[in-house]
Amino acid sequence: MLKSALRTTLTGIFTLGLIVSMSPAQTPSPCGVMAQGLMVYGGFPKTGAPYSATVQTTHELKLADGNAIHGLTVTHDYRDSAGRLRSETSMPLCNVIGPDGQFRPLIDISVNDPVARTTLHWRVNDTGEKVARFYHQPAPQPAPAAPPLTEEQRNQNAQVQAYWSSNRRSEKLGTKTIAGVLCDGTRSTTTTPAGAQGNEKPLDLMEEYWTARDTGIVMIHIEDEPREGRTTAEVTDLKLADPDPSLFAPPPDYKLVEQVNMTVPAAAVK
Numbered sequence: 001m002l003k004s005a006l007r008t009t010l011t012g013i014f015t016l017g018l019i020v021s022m023s024p025a026q027t028p029s030p031c032g033v034m035a036q037g038l039m040v041y042g043g044f045p046k047t048g049a050p051y052s053a054t055v056q057t058t059h060e061l062k063l064a065d066g067n068a069i070h071g072l073t074v075t076h077d078y079r080d081s082a083g084r085l086r087s088e089t090s091m092p093l094c095n096v097i098g099p100d101g102q103f104r105p106l107i108d109i110s111v112n113d114p115v116a117r118t119t120l121h122w123r124v125n126d127t128g129e130k131v132a133r134f135y136h137q138p139a140p141q142p143a144p145a146a147p148p149l150t151e152e153q154r155n156q157n158a159q160v161q162a163y164w165s166s167n168r169r170s171e172k173l174g175t176k177t178i179a180g181v182l183c184d185g186t187r188s189t190t191t192t193p194a195g196a197q198g199n200e201k202p203l204d205l206m207e208e209y210w211t212a213r214d215t216g217i218v219m220i221h222i223e224d225e226p227r228e229g230r231t232t233a234e235v236t237d238l239k240l241a242d243p244d245p246s247l248f249a250p251p252p253d254y255k256l257v258e259q260v261n262m263t264v265p266a267a268a269v270k
Helices: 004-020 151-167
Strands: 051-062 068-079 085-097 103-113 118-124 131-136 168-178 183-192 204-211 216-224 231-237 255-259 264-269
Touching: 068 118, 103 131, 151 168, 168 204
Parallel strands: 131 255
Antiparallel strands: 051 068, 051 231, 068 085, 085 103, 103 118, 118 131, 168 183, 183 204, 204 216, 216 231, 255 264
16 A cells, blocks of 8 residues: 555656656657756746856657657757847758748747736737737736645655665766856756556666856756657857847737737737
8 A cells, every 4th residue: 555655656756747847948859759947946036147058958769669759959049138038940851832932930939028027929920910919917816735744654754765776776967068168067867666657678868968167057957758759959059248229029020919818819900
């Protein structure tokens, strides 16, 4: 009974971890590749700390028959001194046919203003109507006070902590220069024991981070999981300066439409 409860708890934590660990800059690609934008330990303040960065995300999944599936997504991220964030994801596997008959990658663009609590979204090379959608983010609500834990819950939490401590190991990888930036490397490996999630043999999840000393920016993030494949996100270009202000507004020929939610337009702004 206790082992079953622990397995249920661990499975729930594993699933929740996949949800909450996704960076806000990560963009789900309709072509099946997760584009990961710039990651920063500790996060940027609401204003200041401008940058421009290019992040290449590659994914490889090796199949049992020896076949392999590859994917590539390129994300351009920008942040100005006012705290506005632009994420521009080019999806070469989502090519569309342009007016000239040539294939062009679909480009997904979003601009988030954490101070004004607004979001803009539009696409380039889309064959549909040229529309930029404007959203107001809801005001943050205070989290309700959590009820005190029961003795059983405290015991389960202690067992979970002991489980992860005994099945996770970390190591330092030293330093190296990436895109002109000095970085420190770390690697952690978490083992799911045989039978814990229906697996016949132990499963190892490996994560590797190369983090810039001066800014906390993750220049390389590698995640290798037997069931999902190997994903590598690497910053290939980084500039710590204010980007062009025009990047934070849609092109002038796009119609700006305010949305009351993700699907229902409220009114055309212009």
